[in-house]
Amino acid sequence: MTIEQPIYLQKIKQDNMSVLLQQIWEHEGISRVELVTLSKLTSGTVTNLTQVLIQLGLIREYATSSSAIGRKRVMLKYNTDNFMIIGIDISRTSYELILTDLAGQVIKSVEGNTVGIHQPAKILDLIVPLIQNMINHASTKGMTVIGLGVSIPGPIDRKVGKLRTPPNFPGWENFPIISTLEKKFGLRVFVEDDARASALAERWYGLGRNVQNSLFITMGMGIGGGVITKGELVEGANGLYGQVGHISLIPNGLLCDCGNRGCWETVGSIPGILRRWSVGDSIDDFFHAVHQEDPHAVQCLKDTISDLESALTTLFNVYDPEIIVLGGRLYPYLAMYMDEIRVRVRERIYPFVRNQLRIEHATFGSSQNAKGAVALVFEQLLTSPLQMLSLENVKEE
Ligand SMILES: [Zn+2]
Structure with a gap:
């Protein structure tokens, strides 16, 4: 992006991209013509923005033959070859980490128990090397981790990214989990309480x-x-x-x-x-x-x-x-x-x-929370693709 655009134009562009990304996700394969109808964007905008999304490596074209007339149609779907997401579930007695592609397919997973360990710093001592392993694994496959999602017992003050007073979870009140992990890995980190993360797992990957x-x-x-x-x-x-x-x-x-x-x-x-x-x-x-x-x-x-x-x-x-x-x-x-x-x-x-x-x-059994943590990042990618890929300085507000 060499040409500086006013913030409001970037915002419009990002919002339009988000509409297209959501439609492509929900339809699991869709043509540009169908996108124009569903998104109510002009065909010029759909052509331009889908081209940008292809260049960014988020979506790809594939051909399908229309059975009625035997003609090939060009369809769009997610490209799962470039980006990965790490989902981290921290519960009161255990943790689970999963590394997935953009479709939520689990590439690697690891879990362990934390019975008797109460300080957040000690739990992070266990988890941080595992996160680093997953980031390294993604890079050996030529892929980039775009963010970390964390599912944790709530309630959470989302504005400052800290836990409020989770019952039976001593030491975590006001712990700055987002800034701690962001500083450690230089990646975007999103936190949600476990029940709501689980709801997001169903929203994006399940029922x-x-x-x-x-x-x-x-x-x-x-x-x-x-x-x-x-x-x-x-x-x-x-x-x-x-x-x-x-x-x-x-x-x-x-x-x-x-x-x-x-x-x-x-x-x-x-x-x-x-x-x-x-x-x-x-x-x-x-x-x-x-x-x-x-x-x-x-x-x-x-x-x-x-x-x-x-x-x-x-x-x-x-x-x-x-x-x-x-x-x-x-x-x-x-x-x-x-x-x-x-x-x-x-x-x-x-x-x-x-x-x-x-x-x-x-849908996801004992991995529901970890899958939800992945969904949290995926949702951010869908709503703010340019920000998530750090290409524009679009600020929400
Ligand atoms: Zn009550």
């Missing part, structure tokens, strides 16, 4: 790829969520949008970390279920007792499922998603009950949307 409105719920040691509306993850005024674990279900129930009483999380998370059961401290043991038809355990499970149905019904009515995706450590235990849960939730929502309700299992 939400062709869906504009979706709700992701993760059930494990806590209950978290992420809401995608019109294709975008919604933040809210304080970054609390979609904190689904904190809807009130039990009047005058247990005090929750958030300050409220009787939140869904206090009864529906793994600790919540074990507290209700009050016989043991392992979720495996609890479900073993259920399968042995122990009456108290069976009743606890019935109450848990009833709470889940109430929560799903409420959340469906509040967010009006096309799909609700359920993930987290608890889901595999509940999977065998999902058919009946779907039936009962359907009975509780407006009749005219009953047949449209989709409740599905999350």
